[in-house]
Amino acid sequence: MRPGHPLQLALGLIVWSLWLVAVYAGLSLGCLLARPGDGLPATWLNGLLGLFTLLTAAWLFGCAWWLWRAPPPALAARRFVVRVGAAVHLLAALATLFVGLPILTLPPCL
Amino acid sequence: MSETRAQSPERLHQDFHAVWGNPTGWRALSIVNHTSIGLRFMLTGTVFFLIGGLLAMLIRAQLARPELPLIDHQTYNQLFTLHGSVMMFLFAVPMVEGLAVYLIPKMLGARDLVFPRLSAFGYWCYLFGGTILVSSLALGLAPNGGWFMYTPLSSAAHSPGVNADFWLIGITFVEISSVAGGVELAVSILRSRAPGMSLDRMPLFAWYMLVTSLMIVFGFPPLILGSILLELERAAGFAFFDVARGGDPLLWQHLFWLFGHPEVYIIFLPAAGIVSTLLPVFARRPLVGYRWLVLAVIGTGFLSFGLWVHHMFTVGIPLLGQAFFSAASMLVAVPTGIQVFAWLATLWTGRPLFNVPMLWLVGFLVIFVAGGLTGVMLALVPFDWQVHDSHFVVAHMHYVLVGGMLFPLIAGLYYWLPHFSGRLPSERLGRWGFWLTFVGFNATFLVMHWTGLLGMPRRVYTYPAGLGWALPNLISSVGSFVMAMGVAMVLLDIGLHFRFGRRAGDNPWQADTLEWATALPPAAYNFVSLPACTSRHPLWENPALGQSIAEGRHGLPTIDHGRRETWGSDPLSGQVREIIHLPGNSWLPLYAALVLTVVCLSLLNGAYALAGVAALATLGILLRWSWVNGAHPLAAPDARTRPGDPPLHSRTFDGPGLWGMGTTLLANGVLFFSLIFAWFYLWTVAPNWQPPARSPLPGLALLLDGLLLGAIVLGFRWLVRRLRRGNHRRLEGALWMLAALGLLQAAGLSWVLAATPLAPTASAHDALIAVTLGYLLLHCALAPLFTALQAWRVRLGLVGERAPYEPAVVLQWWDYCLLTFWASYFALVLFPRGIGA
Numbered sequence: 001m002r003p004g005h006p007l008q009l010a011l012g013l014i015v016w017s018l019w020l021v022a023v024y025a026g027l028s029l030g031c032l033l034a035r036p037g038d039g040l041p042a043t044w045l046n047g048l049l050g051l052f053t054l055l056t057a058a059w060l061f062g063c064a065w066w067l068w069r070a071p072p073p074a075l076a077a078r079r080f081v082v083r084v085g086a087a088v089h090l091l092a093a094l095a096t097l098f099v100g101l102p103i104l105t106l107p108p109c110l
Numbered sequence: 111m112s113e114t115r116a117q118s119p120e121r122l123h124q125d126f127h128a129v130w131g132n133p134t135g136w137r138a139l140s141i142v143n144h145t146s147i148g149l150r151f152m153l154t155g156t157v158f159f160l161i162g163g164l165l166a167m168l169i170r171a172q173l174a175r176p177e178l179p180l181i182d183h184q185t186y187n188q189l190f191t192l193h194g195s196v197m198m199f200l201f202a203v204p205m206v207e208g209l210a211v212y213l214i215p216k217m218l219g220a221r222d223l224v225f226p227r228l229s230a231f232g233y234w235c236y237l238f239g240g241t242i243l244v245s246s247l248a249l250g251l252a253p254n255g256g257w258f259m260y261t262p263l264s265s266a267a268h269s270p271g272v273n274a275d276f277w278l279i280g281i282t283f284v285e286i287s288s289v290a291g292g293v294e295l296a297v298s299i300l301r302s303r304a305p306g307m308s309l310d311r312m313p314l315f316a317w318y319m320l321v322t323s324l325m326i327v328f329g330f331p332p333l334i335l336g337s338i339l340l341e342l343e344r345a346a347g348f349a350f351f352d353v354a355r356g357g358d359p360l361l362w363q364h365l366f367w368l369f370g371h372p373e374v375y376i377i378f379l380p381a382a383g384i385v386s387t388l389l390p391v392f393a394r395r396p397l398v399g400y401r402w403l404v405l406a407v408i409g410t411g412f413l414s415f416g417l418w419v420h421h422m423f424t425v426g427i428p429l430l431g432q433a434f435f436s437a438a439s440m441l442v443a444v445p446t447g448i449q450v451f452a453w454l455a456t457l458w459t460g461r462p463l464f465n466v467p468m469l470w471l472v473g474f475l476v477i478f479v480a481g482g483l484t485g486v487m488l489a490l491v492p493f494d495w496q497v498h499d500s501h502f503v504v505a506h507m508h509y510v511l512v513g514g515m516l517f518p519l520i521a522g523l524y525y526w527l528p529h530f531s532g533r534l535p536s537e538r539l540g541r542w543g544f545w546l547t548f549v550g551f552n553a554t555f556l557v558m559h560w561t562g563l564l565g566m567p568r569r570v571y572t573y574p575a576g577l578g579w580a581l582p583n584l585i586s587s588v589g590s591f592v593m594a595m596g597v598a599m600v601l602l603d604i605g606l607h608f609r610f611g612r613r614a615g616d617n618p619w620q621a622d623t624l625e626w627a628t629a630l631p632p633a634a635y636n637f638v639s640l641p642a643c644t645s646r647h648p649l650w651e652n653p654a655l656g657q658s659i660a661e662g663r664h665g666l667p668t669i670d671h672g673r674r675e676t677w678g679s680d681p682l683s684g685q686v687r688e689i690i691h692l693p694g695n696s697w698l699p700l701y702a703a704l705v706l707t708v709v710c711l712s713l714l715n716g717a718y719a720l721a722g723v724a725a726l727a728t729l730g731i732l733l734r735w736s737w738v739n740g741a742h743p744l745a746a747p748d749a750r751t752r753p754g755d756p757p758l759h760s761r762t763f764d765g766p767g768l769w770g771m772g773t774t775l776l777a778n779g780v781l782f783f784s785l786i787f788a789w790f791y792l793w794t795v796a797p798n799w800q801p802p803a804r805s806p807l808p809g810l811a812l813l814l815d816g817l818l819l820g821a822i823v824l825g826f827r828w829l830v831r832r833l834r835r836g837n838h839r840r841l842e843g844a845l846w847m848l849a850a851l852g853l854l855q856a857a858g859l860s861w862v863l864a865a866t867p868l869a870p871t872a873s874a875h876d877a878l879i880a881v882t883l884g885y886l887l888l889h890c891a892l893a894p895l896f897t898a899l900q901a902w903r904v905r906l907g908l909v910g911e912r913a914p915y916e917p918a919v920v921l922q923w924w925d926y927c928l929l930t931f932w933a934s935y936f937a938l939v940l941f942p943r944g945i946g947a
Contacts, residue, residue, distance in 0.1 A: 006309065006682050013412035020416045020434065027431055032794055077683050080310035080401070087405045095413065095441055102433030110429050 003070035004078030008085030012060055012092035019056045019096055023049050023103075031109035045108045053100035060093035122638055122662045125669045130221070130635040133695060140695040142226035143634045144211050147233050149530065151208025154237055155201050156601075161244060162196035165189050167594060170554070174587035176575040186571035187254035188273070192247055194257030195277060198373065199284050200240045202515055203326075206380035207232075207291040209522065210319045212529075214295060216625035217313045219304030219643060221635045221676040222692050224766035225294050227699050227735060232290035234703030239283030242710055246276035253277035256569065258366050259340070261351040261359040266344045272714055275344065278337045279710045285330050285337075286706075289777050292326030295319055297769045300681040304624065305665065307643035307684040313623050314397065317404055318383025321411040322376055327773055328415070329372035331781035336365035339788070342881070345713070347871040350788070356874035358796040360425060361788055367418035368784070375414035377511060379407065381518035382449055385471055388525050389453055391621045392468045393460025396647060399452040406452075409445035417442060423494045432491050439489030446482060450475070465619075466540035470521035473548045477513025481506060484559070499569075502562025505555045512551060520547075520600060527604065528618050532630045533611030539603035547596030553589025557582045616656055622647035627656035639664035640677055643684065666755075673746055678759050678766065688759040690766055691746040693738065702731045733899065739767070740903075741913040749912070760915050763834060767915070771922045782885065782930050786937050789878050801875050801942060806866050809939045815858040816931050819890065822851050823924045826897075830921050838904075838911045845901035845917075852894030859887050882934050889927050896920045 001007060026049060030036070036043030067086035072079050117125075132141050141147070169189055172181045181189065211229055215222055223229055246252040253273045255264040264274045299320045303312065340362065342348040349355035351362050390397045397403065419427060419435040453475065462468065484506040488494050497503060527535055561582040566573060573579050617626040626649055628636050641664040645651045658664065666675055666689070674692040679685060705728045712721035738744045740760040749761050759765030792799050829844050863883045870877035900917055903909040909916050 009408060010412075013408065017412060017415060020438070024419075024431060024434060027428065028794055031428060075308075075683060077308035077310050080308075081682070084401055084404055084408075087401075088408060091405065091409050091445075095438075098441055099416070099434050099437040101437065102430055106430040106433055108428060108430045 003067050003082045003085070004073045004075070006081055008067065008081055009088060011085070012063060012089035013095075015056065015060060016092040016095050019053070020099065023052065023100065026052070027108055035109055043108060046103050049108070050100070050103045053096060053103060057093045057096040057100070060089050060096060064089035064093060117662065119638070119661050122667065122669075123633065123660075126635050126638055127633065129669050129672055129694075130633070130674060132634055137695075139700055140697045142230040142693065142695055142699065144215050144223045144226060144229055145632060145634060145636070147226075147229045148208050148210075148212025150233050151204050151211060151236065154233075154240070155205035155208055158196050158200035158240055158244070159205070162193050162201055163594065163597065165193040165196070166590065169193060170587040170590040172571060173573075173583050175584065176580050177572050181571060183571040184254065187569075188247065188252035190569055191253045191256055191277070192244070195243065195253065195281065196240075197511075198257060198377075199281055200236075200243065202377045202511065203288050203373070204236050204240075204284075204291075205519065206322070206377065206515070207288065207295070207326075209384075209519070209526075210295055210315075210322075210380060211291065213526070213625055214298060214316060214319060215302070215676075216628055216632065216636050217316055217623050218299065218302060218307065219624045219637065219641055219648075220298070220302045221637060221640070222674065223294050223298045224302050224676075224690055224692070225297070225770055227693055227696050228290050228294050228770075230696070231699035231702055232287040232294070234700050235290070235706065236284055236287035238703055238707040239280050239287065239710070242283065242707070242714075243276055243280030246273065246280075251276060258370060259362075260366075261340065261362040264340065264344075264362075265351060266347075275341065275714055278341045278344075279713055282334055282337045282341075283706065283710050285334050288326055289330050289334075289774075292323040292330070293770055293773045293777070294323075296323035296327065296773055297766050299323070301678055301766050301769055302676055302690060303679045303684045304641060304643040305677060305679065305684060305686045307679070309682055309684075310400075311643055311646050311684070313646070314386040314400070314403060314407075315380075315383040315623075317407055318379050318386065321407050322379045322383075325372050325376050325379070325411050325414070327777045328780050329369050329376060331369075331777050332365045332784040333369035335781045335784045335788075336362055336369075339365075339881070341713075342877075345716070348877040348880070349871065349874045350877055352874070353796070353798055355872060356792065356796055356799045357877075358792055358874075360422070360795070361791055363422050363425065364418070364791065365784060365788070367421045368415075371418045371421065372414045374510065375410055378514045379410065381474075381515045381522075382407075384518040384522040384525075385453060385474060386449070387623065388467055388471060388521055389456050390460070391525075391619050392465060392471075393456050393462045394620075395456065395460040396622075397452060398455040398459065399448075400646065402448055403452055406445035406448040409448075410442060413438060413442040413445065420489060420494070423491050424498050429491075436489050436491050440486055443482060443486055450479060466535065466537060466544065467521040467525040469541065469544045470517050470524065473544065474513055474517035474521065477509055477517060477548075477551065480556075481509025481513050485510060497562055499567055500562035501558050501566045501568055504568050505558035505562060508551075508555045508558075512555075523604070525619065526625075527607060527611075528614035528630050529625065529628075530631060531608050531611065532614055533607050534614050534618060535603050535607040535611055539599060539606070543596050543599035543603055545596070546599055547593050550589045550591070550593025550596055554586045554593060555589075557585045557589065561586065617649060617653070622650040624648055624655075627659055629660070635674075637664075638662050639667040641665070668752060671748065671750070678756075686756055688756045688762050688765065689751060690759045693745065696735075696738075698731055698735045698738075702728055702735065705731060733895075737899070737903075740916060741908045760913050763915060763918055765915055767919050768922070771919045775922060775926045778926065779930075782933070785878070785882060785885065786933060789882070789937050790941075792874055792878070796874065799874065805939060805942050806868060806876070807879065807939055808862060808865060809943075811858070811862055811865075812935060812939060815855055815862065816935055818851065818855045818858065819928055819931055822848055822855060823921075823928045825851075826917075826921050826924050830917050833911075833914045833917060836911060838914070841910060842901050842904040845897055845904060849894040849897040849901060852890070852897055856887065856891040856894060859883070859890055863887060879938055882938060886927075886931055886934055889923075889930065893920075893924050893927050896923060 030045040036045050064086050067082055070082055132146055172178055251273050253276055255269055255274055259277055262268055299316050339350045343350050349357050351357045351359045386397055416438040417435060420439045423432055561579055564578050566579045614630055637659050639659055639662045641655055641659055649655055675689050677686050678688040678690040680687055705724050708724040709721050741747055746758055746760060749758050825848055868876040868880050870880040900909055900920055
């Protein structure tokens with residue numbers, strides 16, 4: 001998608017929403033299908049969810065950087081979209097890391 | 111495109127009035143104009159607010175002292191349930207939607223919203239649905255299970271009688287109105303802005319309403335689905351929330367709060383939009399950080415959908431899951447904080463005037479920030495466990511909702527009063543009203559935090575003495591009556607100003623946005639000519655704009671064609687793309703809502719045959735509605751435009767109807783995927799979910815039916831592509847053939863439904879399959895009907911090379927049928943086989 005496309009204003013946070021649904025559903029399914037050891041501070045499920053979180057955040061940071069560095073379009077409205085879109089992706093990346101932070105410390109199925 | 115008129119302004123206005131003017135007397139019920147509809151929404155919302163407030167007074171009177179015998183527990187249950195429901199569903203959302211319906215076209219430099227009949231239909235649904243709900247109180251049958259209607263308390267076993275049915279049917283009816291408003295506003299903001307009003311020049315209120323509208327489109331359908339499922343369980347005995355039959359009551363909580371938490375922001379964001387509109391005017395400088403605010407609004411819109419589980423911290427969710435939602439709940443304070451800092455910076459660097467609207471804004475800032483802080487406290491799981499279902503939560507909620515919505519709303523009403531009356535309110539009465547409300551509110555709800563921390567649970571109709579709850583309750587009750595006096599003072603001020611207020615003159619607050627370029631009060635067409643927009647602050651840049659607009663010196667200043675018109679613009683740049691022609695006054699919205707009321711009342715009374723007949727009548731009226739469009743003699747049979755002007759939208763391939771259908775299908779899709787979520791949720795979580803060893807569905811028959819559907823959609827796509835290229839040969843015949851094939855496909859689907867041995871009253875598994883198949887059948891049966899109507903319109907010359915637009919709209923419906931069909935096939939047929947069940 002071009003940097004000045006209006007959907008850039010929402011894309012980052014759409015990805016964040018999908019990530020949240022995926023980790024919450026993944027947590028529930030993981031605990032149902034192959035329950036890791038109760039009480040362990042971290043399990044394979046934490047690892048899997050954590051890796052997914054890091055990959056998502058990295059992709060979002062990458063998009064934010066790409067938008068920030070994109071050559072400014074001629075049309076002012078598109079420049080606006082590029083700048084705000086970059087900030088939306090950055091917000092989404094930080095939100096992914098912040099919401100995913102408990103994966104590091106909490107047991108998944110208690 | 112912009113033309114200067116030689117005709118005298120008075121004559122021009124008379125000519126416009128002849129086309130746009132509102133009828134009087136009983137014919138006024140046919141008005142579809144956004145100004146009238148917006149005012150009706152707000153007046154009705156005020157009436158419901160007074161009813162909700164009266165219920166609150168009764169509640170506070172009962173709780174003023176320990177063991178007061180004023181109200182028995184059953185009546186009390188009805189009072190608090192209806193108070194919450196009325197305030198949330200009948201006041202807060204319709205009120206802000208009504209304000210937006212009134213303001214958005216004026217702010218955007220347009221003459222009306224793009225679907226005026228939809229606005230009118232939304233209003234009637236709201237009025238009739240709200241009346242059904244509130245009438246239950248007079249009948250002594252008001253819902254009594256709390257405003258979030260938790261199962262199993264609201265199930266037929268624990269809540270016999272029609273009390274809960276009033277809620278489920280009345281609220282669903284009102285939600286049709288909310289979603290209609292959401293679609294209407296989103297498409298209007300994207301597609302009908304003034305020439306040159308690009309996204310970066312759009313008024314902030316429009317940004318807030320764009321995000322809010324899309325939140326409504328995505329947020330309301332889960333509750334509509336939940337209400338349908340619960341009503342099916344109560345009335346027909348289907349199993350969805352009953353553990354013994356494979357359901358789960360927590361499914362209701364998920365569906366409710368998937369709606370319920372965004373709802374808080376759906377209420378707050380328009381109010382914050384009012385703040386962002388008024389503050390720069392009274393601070394006499396542009397708002398600090400326009401881009402930051404846009405970012406914050408978009409961020410709030412998304413993040414607010416990721417918090418719903420924080421209402422369910424005590425139901426037994428894994429700690430890690432709770433931590434996700436705890437973190438997300440804290441995170442949403444960040445975009446809200448950005449807005450607060452932008453407002454403070456604007457005040458700090460401006461030259462603020464403390465008029466009455468500003469008092470309410472400052473009151474908002476104080477109360478809302480306090481409510482936001484207790485919100486962050488509640489986001490912490492251990493603290494939430496301690497105060498769950500206590501008066502602390504009630505106090506927090508009122509700080510956020512009253513502080514975050516009512517205060518800015520009253521500020522906005524004071525600010526825009528000259529629009530409604532051409533007059534200004536009394537400064538003295540206004541200040542009295544503010545201070546009484548502010549002091550009364552804090553006396554009621556600040557103290558209520560302590561009542562909660564002292565352990566008083568919500569929803570108890572009385573309490574014994576000696577627990578330390580008596581004094582704080584008494585203070586809260588006294589405070590609530592002081593607040594009521596403040597609200598009464600505001601209403602008195604507003605009522606008196608219509609007669610005694612001094613004349614406002616043009617743009618009395620020296621505001622910057624286009625709604626102040628209309629006459630006060632405005633004509634039905636807002637602007638006799640449509641201005642271009644070259645700045646975020648058009649009236650600060652050109653204070654004489656209103657005058658040149660009234661003289662007809664800008665775009666679309668002719669009316670001799672007899673059409674209601676406004677610009678259709680590019681969503682990003684705001685450049686003009688086409689002329690949107692709008693329908694005139696119509697009885698159809700009222701008739702459709704009246705017949706829907708018959709459906710609701712029949713369902714309430716168990717008269718299902720009558721409900722079916724009324725539903726068919728509704729369909730008939732809606733089809734007639736769709737018929738009077740495009741090149742129809744009652745719409746725009748003459749497509750000629752002035753030299754240099756773009757074509758009418760119905761003569762292009764990209765009118766607002768295309769966007770309206772797309773946005774409506776988004777809402778519909780959220781409802782459908784909530785149903786699919788219910789299927790997977792119960793499969794994963796329900797303790798007694800027992801899928802049969804072999805799926806009861808005939809997989810091969812469904813597969814063939816789906817392939818036929820795919821072939822029809824491909825055929826329809828090919829037809830539309832041909833039409834785009836200007837080729838309309840044999841269009842009618844092809845459409846008739848596709849309609850016949852569609853009928854065959856729908857018949858196949860109904861055979862599948864009839865042939866599958868389902869027991870929806872015995873198991874949640876079968877109940878969900880039955881509802882999903884019923885949903886698909888409904889959509890797949892409508893598709894050939896729409897196609898046949900298109901074929902008929904081709905025969906009559908209403909669709910074709912000259913007016914090629916409508917088949918592209920119908921194609922979206924076919925695409926949607928195909929998408930939902932295969933998603934259902936995956937969930938109901940492939941998934942169970944894949945996991946060996």
